[in-house]
Amino acid sequence: MAVTLADVATRAGVSAATVSRVLSGNYPVAGATRTRVMRAVEELQYVVNGPASALAAATSDLVGVLVNDIADPFFGIIASAVQSEMGTGGEGGPGARKLAVVCNTGGSTERELTYLTHLQRQRAAAVVLTGSGVEDEEHGAALATRLRRLAASGTRIVLCGRPPLAPEAEKQEREQQEQHEQSERRARQERRQEQRQEHRQERERIAEDGRPSPGTGTGTGTAPATATGTGTASAAGEGDGIVTVAFDNRGGSRRLTEHLLSLGHRSIGYVTGPANRTTTRDRLEGHRQALRAAAPELLAQAEQFTVHGGAYDRSSGYDGALELLRRVPDLTAVLAANDTVALGICAALRDQGLRIPEDVSVAGFDDLPFSADASPTLTTVRIPLHDAGARAGRLALGREAPPPGGVATVRTELMARGSTAPPAGRRG
């Protein structure tokens, strides 16, 4: 049907092997024959057969990028950054031209696994998983197993925007703790979180952005021995070669709450993201942590001030704000799971005749492009999504040495803008 290598070979009066060598370019070929072959390729409009090539070479140039919601700019920006790193490497080398494709899981664990299977079928060169992971024991285990197997078979795995995989051993431990009892869990969890946070902060500090010197890019990408032996960091699922670019959601959220507190707010509502998501958990934890440190008296009724939104979308914020207003009429500030949710909150407040920030302050998270243009401009926490994605891309290509411990945490930054201000008496 289609024109094959052999066709080109006969047309050029050489053997198929020679054509192959010319096309892959990684082998000495006489200038004359080369041009002759190239001409034949042009004339015949020959295009390499990917599957055949992949089968023979046992390699693929596919790189998969899994996102939870492709219609959300949060993921779009990351995916775009990952892709921007592909197709720029020279010939050969670890950073050769690759085809980055983004796969939309829609936040479904099932589709996540499906895509992973597809990618595994294709013997993908790398897979980048972006955004918050689902905190479900069963799926978590299935995912971890699958990822480790993929990594073992040579596919590079990069986690971007979610915490590193839990070490295999620790998992059982946690499970036991969980099953201990169901009631009174909340109070205890609070305490456990506190401990975990301290551990993590320690780790973060250690893993702090160990960006390699520019020269490293040309290396083989193999981590130097020192990187894999760095003391306390060894818990972070390393050894399996899975590397992580994590976001400091907790720290950002903490600083955001501190900002509100320092403005004088004492009645602060919170609309969370979907349940069972690592990002949701981390951001809420950061918030609680700030309260605990600066205003522990507010902690007691924290649950009342927290509405669990169903999704990272506008309506979740809209409904959440309404619910919050019902529970706490004298609310002076609302924190959102992210910027999109924050916009929904703003809409609801406005519909209730409340002014922002005069009556109620609102803050988001992520600092997506539209946040700076909202009116009022939205106070939020900036995550360098593009940089993080680009780094994940380089890591996926093996063009950058993995960070010590396999985990790099990117810093987040408070962007105090027009939607937050000191509280004032409600006009009504």
Add this chain to the structure above:
Amino acid sequence: MAVTLADVATRAGVSAATVSRVLSGNYPVAGATRTRVMRAVEELQYVVNGPASALAAATSDLVGVLVNDIADPFFGIIASAVQSEMGTGGEGGPGARKLAVVCNTGGSTERELTYLTHLQRQRAAAVVLTGSGVEDEEHGAALATRLRRLAASGTRIVLCGRPPLAPEAEKQEREQQEQHEQSERRARQERRQEQRQEHRQERERIAEDGRPSPGTGTGTGTAPATATGTGTASAAGEGDGIVTVAFDNRGGSRRLTEHLLSLGHRSIGYVTGPANRTTTRDRLEGHRQALRAAAPELLAQAEQFTVHGGAYDRSSGYDGALELLRRVPDLTAVLAANDTVALGICAALRDQGLRIPEDVSVAGFDDLPFSADASPTLTTVRIPLHDAGARAGRLALGREAPPPGGVATVRTELMARGSTAPPAGRRG
């Protein structure tokens, strides 16, 4: 290295062919052997080798979705919709499970071609090209050739959100016209566009959404003879099997301008999208068309009221608005290339101390989710992006019969909201 079909076969005590049959499921196999095979597959954690499978079967389950900017929700929504149609078909049949992957061209013609090559290498089952195309003679020709060749080799091609490919013959004709002379082109172009528009409107009316009855989904996807023989529509690049889901940008833009005109505006600025894009051109044409019909006296200074933005982004709107204000101090309304640009315009106006819509009305295009939440809520033109993407997906899968003439035009709808109002005297 990895476990192969043969391994599974010996483990299950059957032949490789049987394992293959069990896995593909499109062939009768005894229940007992089936379970035995499945067990072996589980135990060995076998995963099909995609390239080998594709090579042998000469087919692939890859579907490529090309987008101009993955960070833009406009494309995210379309891509998401396309993907939602994959992986839902039953076994076998034309709608079998496919892997939709989105490729970000960044609006670069070069990367567009590169991705197309990659997809062609992989023998993709289908390719969906979304969003406005670049109006460049050279690239247009190269792209058309490439697309036709792909289609000829069995890859289904769907255009979504851009006009159908020009028929091959017409191309030379146009080229000759272009080269005729360079100066005074603008005036003439105006006239030519007018003619072209009338032709297109006619065609659009004919192609009007010929959605097949529900039963068609189970058919073979082969268009009935009547569809390919529908008289006047035959100019729209058919016969090559390339199908198009076009947006009625021109009509929407026209209605939007009419809306402004009927509100009483006579000083209407326009910030266009990037040059040489079909969408940019169509929307501007719709605008001019409305002026011509309802307020021809405004046409004379149309150029002065038009700023050519460099991109579909915020800063393009911001800068464009500033420039417009400089040229036309008594501006009462501004039309934007799309919603994102509109938000930039709003920001600029606000920074100049102008109120929306009291001092200046603003309108966008696309009706992206955030537009309804902007403040004031943004008047815009709604494009049913999700529906269009879903349809493109079904077309790509061959699960829906192609529209008559190969072109379906989706309707757009004016969404009159808070950002537009009758003009009033400027306060200053």
Add this chain to the structure above:
DNA sequence: CTGTTAGCGCGTTCAG
């Protein structure tokens, strides 16, 4: 219903 036999198109040895 199941096993056997051929390739699919290319990369990669090995000789020359």
Add this chain to the structure above:
DNA sequence: CTGAACGCGCTAACAG
């Protein structure tokens, strides 16, 4: 530097 041969892992005819 180039050609000839082999096999990557799987599917699709054919037999049985």
